Amino acid sequence: RRGKLHTLGHPVDVYGHLLHWACPAPNTQTPADHLFRILCQLPEKQEELQAQGTPDSPYADTSNSLNQLNNKFTISAFLYQSKVLLSRTILCSLRNKKYLFAKMGHALFVSFITGMFMYNIPSKKPHQIETNVIGCYRTITMATFGSFSYGAISILFSDRKILVKEYGSNYYTFLPYFISKIVVDFAITCMHPFVGTPIIFYLSGIGSVAHLLGCLLLGAAGHSLGVLVASLVDTSEIALAIFPAMSYFINMLTGTDIDPESIIGVLAYLQYISPPRHAYNIMIKLHYRGVESLTPRIQGLVDGFVSIYASMAVLFVMYVVLITAAAYCLKRKVLKLTDG
Structure with missing residues (x-):
């Protein structure tokens, strides 16, 4: 006391x-x-x-x-519970210093190697610059989606027993707990792309703040998708087993591996609900905005698909829908555990 x-x-x-x-x-x-x-x-x-x-x-x-x-439910009780749970989650996360150091070290190492050797774009020839710009944005898009979505898989399993006890005894309400887990884990997951991506942009001589905003929207959508998958299954092992098949198919629709118009029938429209495809569209159109005399390949990417603002709106709506569905599914699962 x-x-x-x-x-x-x-x-x-x-x-x-x-x-x-x-x-x-x-x-x-x-x-x-x-x-x-x-x-x-x-x-x-x-x-x-x-x-x-x-x-x-x-x-x-x-x-x-x-x-x-x-x-x-009262606003004061909600704010108080959110403060307590956020503090507890942050303290518990900061204790794992080896994990945080490993994520920071990995981000720095990968970004310096990638920026200096793979996508050293200013030193290349014109046709190589075009290929490397497309490849760099594609790599950043896929890595951001994978990092955020995979990072969200395990956050709901680490202290599930505590959640069941506290929620089952009405010690805390569900929403503050869910918000605290999402906010803290999203901040930790941001460490990798938002330490590494600016370094790659700087060393490659491309990118801007708007590109980072696109990465943030993509990361939010990917993180919410990972949380949704974790909310639907009972163990993190099952989630990590089924998620690669889903994420690989989604990443294929970034618009660089295939021409979406060549896909049979209605499958061609799946690119419009692919988070990496919208983020890739944002990055390419931002990079070549106002540039004339583009090659047919780049001109097709700039003129095709949807506008920049439409892609940003789709990513934001996708995040809201996925995180709401994740909260609903997790609450139903916790209610079943507490009743059982």
Whole structure:
């Protein structure tokens, strides 16, 4: 209480407070994240604790008070729960320093190698510049989609038992938990493309802030797709087993491996719901906007498909639809687990 913890044993009357606030007691010796979660819910003043037995006290008859609080949605309760859960999720994520260092190191290594040796575009001949520009944007598009979508697969499995306990006992509502997981994981996943992509753009002599915005929209759509897949299955192993087939087919529709008009029948229209295809369209049209005397290949990419703003709108709508579907599916799955 009041920020002071006992390093040996348990805090004073901790089990009484756990029962009082309908929070599961720790099985191990007071883990830091569990104590953080508990102490954020305790009354701040001793007078509030002593007033719990009085009839006029807001803490009177508190056996179901937390359930009543969480069953009734209020903005203040939502903001408070979001603050606590965001803090806890950030602290738990920052503890894994080796993982964060590995992602940062991998992003730096890959971006420097890619920018200096593979797509050193200013030093090439005209026909090589065209090929390398297309290849660079294609690589960034596919890597961004893969990084965000695969990165979202495992975030809902790491502490699912805690979610089931807390949500099943009405300790927290679902929406703050879901938002905290999505926001923190999206920020960590952003580390790779938003450290590596600007370096590649700088070393290659291409790209702009608008290109990074396109990467961000693509990353959001890919991340929400990964969360949706994770919400539909029971284990991360199953998700990682079925997702490559889906993502590979989606990445094929970026518009560079194939000519979509050559696809049989209605399959040609699948490119219009492919996130990498829209991001690739944004990057190519931004790069060659206002440029004259283009080759037929580039002219076809610039004139074809949809406009830049239409692609951005599609990516944004796709993100909203996918993340809403992911939240709905995950909530249904958690309800089944808590009922079972």
